[in-house]
Amino acid sequence: MDKIIIQQQDFDLSTEIALVKKNDSDIGAVVSFVGFVRDLDDATIQKMTLEHYPGMTEKALKSIVNQAKKRWSIGNIALIHRVGDLNINDQIVLVITSSKHRQSAFESCEFIMDYLKTQAPFWKKEHTQNKSKWVEAKNSDKSQKNRWE
Numbered sequence: 001m002d003k004i005i006i007q008q009q010d011f012d013l014s015t016e017i018a019l020v021k022k023n024d025s026d027i028g029a030v031v032s033f034v035g036f037v038r039d040l041d042d043a044t045i046q047k048m049t050l051e052h053y054p055g056m057t058e059k060a061l062k063s064i065v066n067q068a069k070k071r072w073s074i075g076n077i078a079l080i081h082r083v084g085d086l087n088i089n090d091q092i093v094l095v096i097t098s099s100k101h102r103q104s105a106f107e108s109c110e111f112i113m114d115y116l117k118t119q120a121p122f123w124k125k126e127h128t129q130n131k132s133k134w135v136e137a138k139n140s141d142k143s144q145k146n147r148w149e
Contacts, residue, residue: 001076002065002076002077002078002079003016003019003020003076003077003078003079003080004058004061004062004065004077004078004079005079005080005081006052006054006057006058006061006080006081006082006083007080007081007082007083008082008083008084009082010082010090010091011080011082011091011094013032013034013094016032016078016080016094016096017030017032017078017096019076019078020075020076020077020078020096020098021076021098024075024076024098026075026100027075027076027098027099027100028099028100028101028102029098029099029100029101029102029104029105029106030096030097030098030105031096031097031098031102031105031106031108031109032094032095032096032097032109033093033094033095033096033109033110033113034091034093034094035091035092035093035094035113036089036090036091036092037086037087037088037089037090037092038088038089039088044128044129045088045126045127045128046087046088046127046128046129047085047086047087047088047127048085048086048087048092048124048125048126048127048135049084049085049086049124049125049127049132050081050082050083050084050086050092050122050123050124050125051083051122051123051125052081052083052120052121052122052123053121056121057081057120057121057122060119060120060121061079061081061116061120063119064079064112064115064116064119064120065077065079065112067111067115068097068108068111068112071108071111072099072104072107072108072111073099073100073104074097074098074099074104074105074108075097075098075099075100076096076098077095077096077097077098077108077112078094078095078096079093079094079095079096079112079116080093080094081093081094081116081120081122083122093113093116095109095112095113095116096109097109097112111148114141114144114145114147114148115145115148117137117141117144117145118137118141118142118145119145123135
């Protein structure tokens with residue numbers, strides 16, 4: 001059973017992995033990715049605000065997960081993305097994929113993250129002591145996504 005959720009509260013990696021594995025004796029591999037808020041530009045980022053478009057965002061996340069399931073033989077997936085105000089080192093996103101074999105789990109997890117960065121309608125605003133600015137999409141994220149096409 002897949003778990004796709006957008007929430008403000010934090011998540012626990014161990015709990016989510018246990019849920020992905022629950023009642024599935026075919027799982028031979030679980031791969032997880034956790035993304036964190038970090039200070040990229042030495043601009044002393046104090047926090048990041050993540051916003052989304054309710055309804056549209058969930059639909060986009062489900063589409064990404066469905067694309068991964070069509071490409072790889074994978075089992076359960078957990079995809080949790082946080083919104084709201086987050087501080088440096090806070091967890092932002094969790095992707096967990098499971099499969100019989102590790103390669104499918106690794107590749108599908110990476111695919112989901114690459115598509116999340118470019119296809120999901122989230123907006124990020126960085127806050128420093130002096131200003132706030134919206135974060136633009138990076139060309140490197142687009143290149144990572146394009147390799148799957």
